[in-house]
Amino acid sequence: MCVMENSQDDYPANKIIRLWDLPLGKSATVNSIQAEGITRRRMLDLGMVPGTIVEAIRVSPAGDPKAYRVRGAVIAFRKEEAHKILINFKGE
Amino acid sequence: MGLINQSCGIGAIKENFGKSQFSNADHVIALAGNPNTGKSTVFNALTGLNQHTGNWPGKTVLRAEGRYIHQGLIFKLIDLPGAYSLMANSMEEQVARDYLCFGRPDATVVVLDATCMERNLNLVLQVLEITSRVVICVNLVDEAERKKIQIDYHALAAELGVPVVPTAARDGVGLDKLVETVSGIATGRIETKPNVVRYKEEIEVAVRKLEPKIKKLIGEAFNARWVALRLLDKDQTVIAAVEQWLTRKDGVLTGMEGVVLA
Amino acid sequence: MSRGSLSTGLNELLKEANQLNPGGSLRLNDSMVSTIYSRAEEIAGRVVTREGKPNIDWDKKLDDILTSRFFGFPSMLLLLAVIFWITVAGANVPSKILATGLFWGQERLTELLYWLHAPAWVNGFFVEGIYRCLAWVVSVMLPPMAIFFPCFTLLEDMGYLPRIAFNLDNLFKKAGTHGKQSLTMSMGFGCNAAGVIACRIIESPRERLIAMLTNNFVPCNGRFPTLIALAGLLVMGVATSFGATIIVVGIVLFGIVTTLAVSWVLSKTLLKGVPSSFTLELPPYRKPQIGRIITRSIFDRTLFVLRRAVCVAAPAGAVIWLLANINIGGVSILAHAANWLDPFGQMLGMDGYIIMAFLLGLPANEIVMPILIMSYMATGSMIELDSLEALHRLFVGEHGWTWLTAVCMMLFSLLHYPCGTTLWTIFKESCSFKWTALAALIPLGVAITVCFVVAQTVRLLGWA
Ligand SMILES: Nc1nc2c(ncn2[C@@H]2O[C@H](COP(=O)(O)OP(=O)(O)O)[C@@H](O)[C@H]2O)c(=O)[nH]1
Ligand SMILES: [Mg+2]
Numbered sequence: 001m002c003v004m005e006n007s008q009d010d011y012p013a014n015k016i017i018r019l020w021d022l023p024l025g026k027s028a029t030v031n032s033i034q035a036e037g038i039t040r041r042r043m044l045d046l047g048m049v050p051g052t053i054v055e056a057i058r059v060s061p062a063g064d065p066k067a068y069r070v071r072g073a074v075i076a077f078r079k080e081e082a083h084k085i086l087i088n089f090k091g092e
Numbered sequence: 093m094g095l096i097n098q099s100c101g102i103g104a105i106k107e108n109f110g111k112s113q114f115s116n117a118d119h120v121i122a123l124a125g126n127p128n129t130g131k132s133t134v135f136n137a138l139t140g141l142n143q144h145t146g147n148w149p150g151k152t153v154l155r156a157e158g159r160y161i162h163q164g165l166i167f168k169l170i171d172l173p174g175a176y177s178l179m180a181n182s183m184e185e186q187v188a189r190d191y192l193c194f195g196r197p198d199a200t201v202v203v204l205d206a207t208c209m210e211r212n213l214n215l216v217l218q219v220l221e222i223t224s225r226v227v228i229c230v231n232l233v234d235e236a237e238r239k240k241i242q243i244d245y246h247a248l249a250a251e252l253g254v255p256v257v258p259t260a261a262r263d264g265v266g267l268d269k270l271v272e273t274v275s276g277i278a279t280g281r282i283e284t285k286p287n288v289v290r291y292k293e294e295i296e297v298a299v300r301k302l303e304p305k306i307k308k309l310i311g312e313a314f315n316a317r318w319v320a321l322r323l324l325d326k327d328q329t330v331i332a333a334v335e336q337w338l339t340r341k342d343g344v345l346t347g348m349e350g351v352v353l354a
Numbered sequence: 355m356s357r358g359s360l361s362t363g364l365n366e367l368l369k370e371a372n373q374l375n376p377g378g379s380l381r382l383n384d385s386m387v388s389t390i391y392s393r394a395e396e397i398a399g400r401v402v403t404r405e406g407k408p409n410i411d412w413d414k415k416l417d418d419i420l421t422s423r424f425f426g427f428p429s430m431l432l433l434l435a436v437i438f439w440i441t442v443a444g445a446n447v448p449s450k451i452l453a454t455g456l457f458w459g460q461e462r463l464t465e466l467l468y469w470l471h472a473p474a475w476v477n478g479f480f481v482e483g484i485y486r487c488l489a490w491v492v493s494v495m496l497p498p499m500a501i502f503f504p505c506f507t508l509l510e511d512m513g514y515l516p517r518i519a520f521n522l523d524n525l526f527k528k529a530g531t532h533g534k535q536s537l538t539m540s541m542g543f544g545c546n547a548a549g550v551i552a553c554r555i556i557e558s559p560r561e562r563l564i565a566m567l568t569n570n571f572v573p574c575n576g577r578f579p580t581l582i583a584l585a586g587l588l589v590m591g592v593a594t595s596f597g598a599t600i601i602v603v604g605i606v607l608f609g610i611v612t613t614l615a616v617s618w619v620l621s622k623t624l625l626k627g628v629p630s631s632f633t634l635e636l637p638p639y640r641k642p643q644i645g646r647i648i649t650r651s652i653f654d655r656t657l658f659v660l661r662r663a664v665c666v667a668a669p670a671g672a673v674i675w676l677l678a679n680i681n682i683g684g685v686s687i688l689a690h691a692a693n694w695l696d697p698f699g700q701m702l703g704m705d706g707y708i709i710m711a712f713l714l715g716l717p718a719n720e721i722v723m724p725i726l727i728m729s730y731m732a733t734g735s736m737i738e739l740d741s742l743e744a745l746h747r748l749f750v751g752e753h754g755w756t757w758l759t760a761v762c763m764m765l766f767s768l769l770h771y772p773c774g775t776t777l778w779t780i781f782k783e784s785c786s787f788k789w790t791a792l793a794a795l796i797p798l799g800v801a802i803t804v805c806f807v808v809a810q811t812v813r814l815l816g817w818a
Contacts, residue, residue: 038181038557039631044387045177046633047211052391058417061426062524065533067636071391072208074636076520078527081631128637147513149635150537150555179383182557207638209402213394214387235640240405248401262643289393291386298374302367309363323371325382331368338364 017089019054020066020082027055028087035084047071048085117159117168119278124192124219125203126212127174130231132156133261134203135171138271143171150174153184155191162271167278170197176211178218179327186329192222193314194333198278199225201270206236206243206258216252220286221318225277226254229270234260253286288317298324313337413638417517426521431603433514437505438602442582443595445497452496456489479675483728487671490724494579502578503651506543511642515540519634526629529614530621532561533632535568539613542572546776549574550783558630563789564617566780570772570797571613573606576719580767581605583723584760586742587749601764609768612800624792666718673714674725678732688729702802703762703809705753712766717774722767758818762805769801 016031030052033043047070048054055069065076077085123131127149135143139158144151156171172191173184192200202219204212209230219226230243249256255273259266276282290296302320310319314334322330375382419425460481467477509515515537523533534556542549549569556562573581581602589597621627677688685693688710696706707729715722730748749755771794772780781790812818 035631041179041383042176042181042631042633044384045179045181045214046635047214047391049384049388049391058421059423060520060523061421061423062521064524064527065520065632065634067421067520071210071395073211074638076523076533076632076634076636078523078533078629078632080629081633127635146507146510146515147637147640148510148515148537149637150534150552151541153551153554177387183554210391210394210398213397214390217390217393235638239408242403242405244401244403248397251397251400289390291389295382295385298371301374302371305367305370309367320371321382321386323367324375325386326371326375331364335364 015089015091016086018083019056019068019077019085019087020079022054022056022068022087022089024056024059024066026089027053028089029053031086031088033085035081039081039084043081043085046073046075054087116166118165119198119275120168120170120195121274121278122170122172122191122195122197122200123203124172124188124200124215125174125229126176126205126208126215129174129203129205129212130259130261131174131203132171134201134229134231134259134267134270135169137261137264137267139169150184153187155187160271162275165275165279167274170195175215177215178222190329190333192219193330194337197223197225199227199274201227201229201274203229203231203261206230206232207239207241209243217289220252220254220288221321222315224254224284224286226284226286227270227273227277228252228254228256229261229266230256230258231261233258233265234263251287254284255282295321295324310334310338416639417636420514420517421520430518430521433509434606435599435603437502437509438606439595439599440505441498441502441578442585442598442602444501445582446595448497448500449493452493453489456493460485460489475679478679479672483675484668484671487667487674487721487724487728490727491667491720494583494723495720498579498582499575500652502575503544504648507647507651508642508644510540511640511647513637513639516634516636520636523632523634525614526617527632529618530627530629531564531617532556532558532630533634535561535565535613535617538565538569539572539610542569542574544575546570546572546574546772547779550772550776550779553783558627560621560625560627561630563784564620564625566783567620567789567793567796568613568616570776570793571609571616571769573609573768574719574773574776576773577722577767578602579720580723581764583742583745584764584767587746587755588757588760590742590746605764605768608765612769612804616796616800620796667721667724670714670717670721670725671728674728674732678729686732688732692729701809702766702805703758703812704766704805705759707753708759708763708766712770715773716771719767719773756818758809758812762809765808766801766805769797769804771795771797771801 017028019028019030022028030048030050032050033040033048035043052070057067057069057074059066060076065078066082067074067076068082069075123135125131128147130145132143132145132152135141135156135158136145138160140160141156141158143156143158150173152171152173154173157168158171159166159168161167170191172188175185175188177185178189178192191197200219200223202216204216216226216228228248230245230248233243236243243258245256245258255277257266257270257273259270261267273282277284291299299317299320302323303316306316306319306323310316314337319330319334420429463481463485464477467481518540519533519536522536526533526535535553537555538549538552540549541552546569549572550566553562553565553569556565582598585598585601585605586595588601674688677691678686680687682690692706692710694706695709699705699707699709702709708726711722711726711729714725727745727748730753749759771777777790777794780793781787784790
């Protein structure tokens with residue numbers, strides 16, 4: 001899996017990272033989904049299409065899953081699923 | 093309301109697939125929508141029954157039937173499990189999908205959560221591909237108000253091309269209007285012109301090629317555009333259903349296996 | 355049109371569709387979902403307006419506590435404990451009143467029959483058999499249910515259940531199952547048959563079966579009163595309803611641990627596999643309509659329990675009375691059977707009568723306790739039984755119970771096997787004799803093992 005970095009100076013660094021690594025309280029846009037089959041369909045159905053804004057809002061007390069705000073709804077993904085979603089993140 | 097007679101004990105497995113409880117109904121109305129938008133609450137309010145409701149996605153897993161009478165006509169109402177989309181991913185979604193696609197109700201009420209319109213419209217747009225006899229019920233408007241969300245219902249109706257009724261089902265607000273509109277659609281008094289989604293050109297080209305052939309093969313039984321899209325998508329359940337329908341028709345036509353298969 | 359030509363037509367269509375989208379090169383599904391969502395976005399953008407933020411974001415505030423790292427689990431435990439405490443403490447008084455009233459009714463019925471010069475067996479069969487069993491079920495079952503269900507429904511309507519799933523998911527993942535299993539377990543608290551049906555929300559067949567097979571480890575409404583009564587017996591004279599609550603909570607937690615353990619074993623053996631994908635929506639909290647919840651669930655429940663009691667407890671009472679009063683060789687059938695089962699019962703820390711009550715209670719768990727009481731009374735001298743103290747005298751005084759007997763019976767009740775209705779539901783849902791049989795045998799195996807180990811250890815250590 002490639003992690004590209006945008007090196008243009010005048011833009012904030014725009015990294016492609018995994019959804020799971022999105023810090024709590026931060027937003028990013030969906031880049032692509034790497035899952036296949038039913039998992040992919042389910043994610044698409046929930047509105048995780050490229051370009052969608054997602055915000056990491058909380059993590060379960062057990063550390064997994066994490067909850068994200070997607071199109072006005074709050075959806076929890078396990079680590080395995082959140083790993084399969086790549087996002088464009090303009091880091092701090 | 094949770095855990096009541098209907099959802100417990102032997103009542104839990106009462107489900108009537110295929111054969112109908114109320115065969116004397118004048119019109120059949122389906123209730124569809126995302127999970128947790130208040131479908132069962134609308135169902136209970138209209139039929140006076142007690143389907144399980146509660147604030148979590150997934151409490152309705154079976155199809156329930158009830159009825160109400162409006163202006164002397166008997167309406168059979170079908171409460172479906174919630175679905176995020178019509179590309180069934182789970183058992184409960186399949187129950188909903190199969191009914192909408194192959195049950196052919198006289199009208200479909202799509203119940204929306206006013207606080208989460210974008211996600212809910214995804215399902216609406218998919219339903220509009222199957223049938224034009226749709227009423228949009230924007231529910232939970234009290235919650236939306238509390239969250240300071242405002243919705244322009246006229247604009248929504250114009251965008252979709254089907255009637256829109258705002259409701260707060262738990263308090264019975266807007267249900268009279270809903271019943272009125274449903275009856276208008278079911279009896280054909282209200283005409284709709286749904287604005288279906290146009291896909292990218294390659295897909296539309298393929299659909300245009302398939303559509304007339306599908307119409308010729310299966311007539312008006314299913315929406316040809318929708319079947320074309322499903323065939324292109326290689327949706328196995330839809331292909332199987334169409335196949336089954338055709339075999340049955342074949343049997344009837346030749347008069348050989350009609351009795352057995354029909 | 356010749357036979358089969360329509361199907362041929364379909365095949366040609368499929369072929370053509372395949373050519374139009376060779377090897378799925380159009381990425382049809384992705385592209386369609388994207389198009390639909392961008393249209394949805396467009397429409398929503400035009401028709402929805404937000405006038406600023408709401409004053410207080412209750413969802414965030416509540417979730418910050420209920421799913422927080424530090425308070426997430428403690429608040430779950432606390433909520434569970436509070437609900438049980440309200441149930442245990444609140445059920446005491448109405449239970450007593452109902453019992454007093456109903457047993458007063460029994461005496462009047464007996465007097466009436468005496469006045470009518472009815473034969474003795476009529477009074478025995480109808481009053482001491484059927485009526486007494488009904489009275490027991492009603493006075494023991496009704497109050498806890500009438501309190502527990504509104505409380506539970508309150509949490510459900512508020513939107514707390516998905517938070518439980520969110521908090522506990524990691525445990526279920528480690529057990530190789532689906533996080534939504536905790537939702538099906540929550541349903542099981544009401545009724546295991548409902549819990550089994552709820553398993554349909556789990557997409558993967560493997561995980562759904564695991565959830566169905568282990569739903570029994572959540573005590574359903576039929577077993578709660580038994581657990582509560584036994585917990586009350588255990589702490590009698592030592593502590594109050596507070597102590598009983600702690601015991602009941604402990605039992606429920608033990609059930610949850612067992613669920614996880616059995617799920618884990620199943621997902622490593624019979625139902626091998628990796629956890630499937632998990633997505634769960636956490637809906638916003640909603641203000642529940644307290645008044646309506648209370649009236650509806652009490653009203654609905656009351657009628658439900660009464661109806662079920664009449665259907666199951668009445669014949670059970672009759673059967674027990676017959677078994678206790680038909681003698682073979684000077685000893686009643688009931689005593690024969692109980693004696694025969696006694697060694698097995700003793701091995702598990704209980705006695706033959708208790709095992710028999712569980713066997714006869716297969717149709718519905720709520721009648722286990724009444725059956726036990728009736729069979730004890732049929733062989734004992736006590737006629738009236740209208741309080742926990744009386745129960746204590748009957749069990750401890752006349753039938754030699756120790757605290758170990760109560761603990762083992764609680765454990766067995768928690769674990770043993772699903773009631774007949776639930777088994778039937780499992781059969782309907784799985785369409786398989788094998789899984790239905792396992793749904794009974796696995797819990798039975800667990801129950802026997804646990805009770806055996808507990809009883810033998812305690813006896814070995816000389817604690818009881
Ligand atoms: N505030 C409010 N709550 C509602 C309304 N309609 C339904 N609810 C609640 O929303 C939750 C979900 O409703 P339900 O009918 O079970 O949804 P379903 O999954 O679509 O069948 C329940 O807790 C209802 O009490 C409404 O109009 N206003
Ligand atoms: Mg529902």
